[in-house]
Amino acid sequence: MKARIWGCRGSLPTPGPRTLGFGGNTSCVSVELDNDALVVLDAGTGIHELGLRIEPGDSRPIHVCLTHLHLDHLEGLRFFAPLWRPESEIHIWGPPSPVSPLFERIARSFSPPLFPIRLSDVPCSLSFHDVPGGEWQVGPARLLAEPVIHPGPTLGFRVDGGGRTLAYIPDHEPFLGGEHGGRASDWLSGYAVAAEVDVLVHDAQYTADEYASRVGWGHSSIDQTVRYARAAGARRLVLFHHDPLRSDDELAALRDRAAVLWGAGGRPPELAEEGMEIRL
Amino acid sequence: MEQRRPKHLVLILAREFASTLATPMLISDADGNLVFFNEPAGGVLGRSFDEVGELPASRWAELFETEELDGTPVPLARMPAGIALMEARPAHHRFVIKGLDAVRRVISVTAFPLLAHTDDLVGVVAIFWRENTGDPQQT
Numbered sequence: 001m002k003a004r005i006w007g008c009r010g011s012l013p014t015p016g017p018r019t020l021g022f023g024g025n026t027s028c029v030s031v032e033l034d035n036d037a038l039v040v041l042d043a044g045t046g047i048h049e050l051g052l053r054i055e056p057g058d059s060r061p062i063h064v065c066l067t068h069l070h071l072d073h074l075e076g077l078r079f080f081a082p083l084w085r086p087e088s089e090i091h092i093w094g095p096p097s098p099v100s101p102l103f104e105r106i107a108r109s110f111s112p113p114l115f116p117i118r119l120s121d122v123p124c125s126l127s128f129h130d131v132p133g134g135e136w137q138v139g140p141a142r143l144l145a146e147p148v149i150h151p152g153p154t155l156g157f158r159v160d161g162g163g164r165t166l167a168y169i170p171d172h173e174p175f176l177g178g179e180h181g182g183r184a185s186d187w188l189s190g191y192a193v194a195a196e197v198d199v200l201v202h203d204a205q206y207t208a209d210e211y212a213s214r215v216g217w218g219h220s221s222i223d224q225t226v227r228y229a230r231a232a233g234a235r236r237l238v239l240f241h242h243d244p245l246r247s248d249d250e251l252a253a254l255r256d257r258a259a260v261l262w263g264a265g266g267r268p269p270e271l272a273e274e275g276m277e278i279r280l
Numbered sequence: 281m282e283q284r285r286p287k288h289l290v291l292i293l294a295r296e297f298a299s300t301l302a303t304p305m306l307i308s309d310a311d312g313n314l315v316f317f318n319e320p321a322g323g324v325l326g327r328s329f330d331e332v333g334e335l336p337a338s339r340w341a342e343l344f345e346t347e348e349l350d351g352t353p354v355p356l357a358r359m360p361a362g363i364a365l366m367e368a369r370p371a372h373h374r375f376v377i378k379g380l381d382a383v384r385r386v387i388s389v390t391a392f393p394l395l396a397h398t399d400d401l402v403g404v405v406a407i408f409w410r411e412n413t414g415d416p417q418q419t
Contacts (some may be wrong), residue, residue: 077378105284147396149289149293176296185286186285186287187292187295
């Protein structure tokens, strides 16, 4: 299994000299299992570059798994090249809603005045699926989606391929109600997704000081992310969803802080950056 | 590492809510297992959650004795939490509960189902309203 990060910025695309190192595109991670299928986690602006790398003759079904429909996780979908090829087979997976089906919710961003072409006019073979209640199979991989704490219906995904596991929880505020203290891990938001994974890609948008004035916004501080990863038993932590105001230098300082928090034992936390490959 | 099944997010959020609420509140999962009650509810049930812990459905119904105001037993099917669980609808009832401290208290209970989606019951919340009856046995 090979994962590649195409966008790791949170909230807003931030191109420019301050973000050249880690990148300014919003959330998108591809997971290649073999030649049977391609899993794409979120469709932020990073998916644009991914789409350009997928050759027109590539016949693999593409499974785009959306954690939620906030714009920074969806806005690249309209510019995903395979979407505009009749031969493409694309499956969109997303969080169920009691209000309207996934197609209708996504179709809003494919309609005037936001966009000139309607979703129903997209030429590829496109299907929409609410994530199931348990695991499901995509090619050789088992996928699992669980709701996590973030405003609106939001998921975390777990990809299990060949006995190796990757969890992706880019927007998450697991300690919204305060610290868990001695609470058992089965009360941890997203635990079914993150438990004992080889790699956890997780929201780390804020410093502890920033978080204090942003409680309820749906994101984690670096400190919380490290505690969450430890509580879930993740073996490797990749810090994701960088704040749009954070420069490369500031991110590097956060990485150092995360390493201190992580302490001894195992690989210290890493910062997600565009182009980063994770081999499992 | 814990082997218990991870709780549904709705239960996790309900617990967070209950933990910050001054009103006594109890939460069960979709199987009727008692998974949490807050500190104010501990005052009604006669023990704290830390002391009692999670309880299977069969156990907590027998631990907390309940009866109508006239002394006849209240079957589970007529308890608000039982109705919310089995019929997936809200219910309210006034009755007497004998806590684990052996004190009998008149309470009103409002219970409602937690539906993650239209037909996906993930648990039940019960809120207790204690009544001041002047009974010296009530704390």
